Amino acid sequence: MKKIGKKHWTTLTLLSCLFLAACGGGGGKAVDAPKADTAPSTQQADAGKTEKPAEKLKIGITQIVEHPSLDASREGFIKALSDNGYVDGETVEIEYQSAQGDQSTVSTIAQKFASDKKDAILAISTPSAQAIVKTTEGTDIPVFFTAITDPLSAKLVDNLEKPGKNITGTSDTHPDAIKSMMKTITELFPDAKKVGVIYNSGEANSVVNVDNAKKAMAEFGLEPVEANASNATEVKQAAESLLGRADVLYIPKDNTAVGALQAIIKVAEDNDVPMFVGEMDSVKNGGFAGFGTDYFELGYLTGEMAIKVLKGEAKVGDIPVQFPKELKLAVNKKAAANEGIDLEKLMPVLNPYNPVIIE
Incomplete structure (x- = not known):
């Protein structure tokens, strides 16, 4: 075995001490090494992140x-x-x-x-x-x-x-809608005296509409004849009950009556009874004429x-409650023919209203 010289021994001893210090050996306090920057870059973090969708x-x-x-x-x-x-x-x-x-x-x-x-x-x-x-x-x-x-x-x-x-x-x-309707009825059909009204008395909105219609009728010398329909299946019977008792029909903005509008239209067309309505969509769907908004x-x-x-x-x-700003008169040309109304004869009365004519 080859002897190790004093010089080499000293060198080995120093190396051993350094090795033990670096490993924390010997029970001594280890010297903390500078921590490496192990946090991912912003780009890496964003790439691995699942973005939560915004709640609808x-x-x-x-x-x-x-x-x-x-x-x-x-x-x-x-x-x-x-x-x-x-x-x-x-x-x-x-x-x-x-x-x-x-x-x-x-x-x-x-x-x-x-x-x-x-x-x-x-x-x-x-x-x-x-x-x-x-x-x-x-x-x-x-x-x-x-x-x-x-x-x-x-x-x-x-x-x-x-x-x-x-x-x-x-x-x-619109504050003038119902009054304008009653006025127009008297202008178009001056001989008409009784207006048949179909509505559901259980609907608060319908009661208000009918009350306003009655006031307007009184102003223009018209008499209301009421027929109640509590559901859609009763609407046709209500319309038929007005035959012979009313000169024209008026269907207010009543959800029950409008929901079964085709049943009323059939009665009106089969019996040549002019049918007025409370809003424009009902004119488009077969009513003869009505004032309303879009x-x-x-x-x-x-x-x-x-x-x-x-x-x-x-x-x-x-936010204030808003109301329709525009009131229009719509007339259904086909409905007029189906209800036995001579529209050409009535046009001189209608023209001042600049009506929307629905073909």
Whole structure:
């Protein structure tokens, strides 16, 4: 075995000490080495991160029954949302429920929307709005209504300029609509004295409309003849009950009657009875004539009100209730022929109104 010299031994001893110090051996305190920068770069972190998609707003829409005017209001509301970036299936989830004319279903839908804690609710028609207002009372869910005859008498709001609470919306009643209709009836059919009115006395909005119609009739020397229909199946019978008792028919903005409008139209056409209606969509669908507003535009206006709230630009209770700004007379040319009306003969009376003629 080869001896190790003193010089080499000293060198080995120093190397051993250094090795033990570096390994923390010998029970001595180790000297911490500078920590390496092991944190991933910002680019690496972003690459490995799964971004959570933004939560969609939940919007509920409910209406008492499906008919053209209410449907147009709904479509206008949704279009306003979409035009402002609130697209169904992308940034919002819209749940639509129709009560199909059943009052118990109206309440069930209202309860569901409230329990779901929707970010906003649109109630189309007075019965639907009343149920939603009652169910969401005391919550902060923004509620919007449209196609409402009289928000005050329906007790949806206490003040039209500043509704307060969590609700606002639009009314479909132009203050001159019913009076203009009764005046036009007397001008077109001066011999007509009795006006048959079909409506559901259980609908608060209908009662208001009919009361206003009676006042207007009295002003123009007309007499109302009422026929009640509590549901859609009773509408045809109600219309038939007016035959021989009324010179013309008037169908107000009543959800039950308008929902079964075709049944009334058949009675009117089969018996050559002029049929007047309370809104323009019913003229498009077979009524002879009526004053009204564009329900799509009304729904769009309601949607614009909702957008202000969703964007945090306004509180729902601070937005005034809105009304139609324009009133138009629409006349259905085909309906006139089907109801035995000589439209050409009546045009000199109609022309000053600049009516919308529906072919």
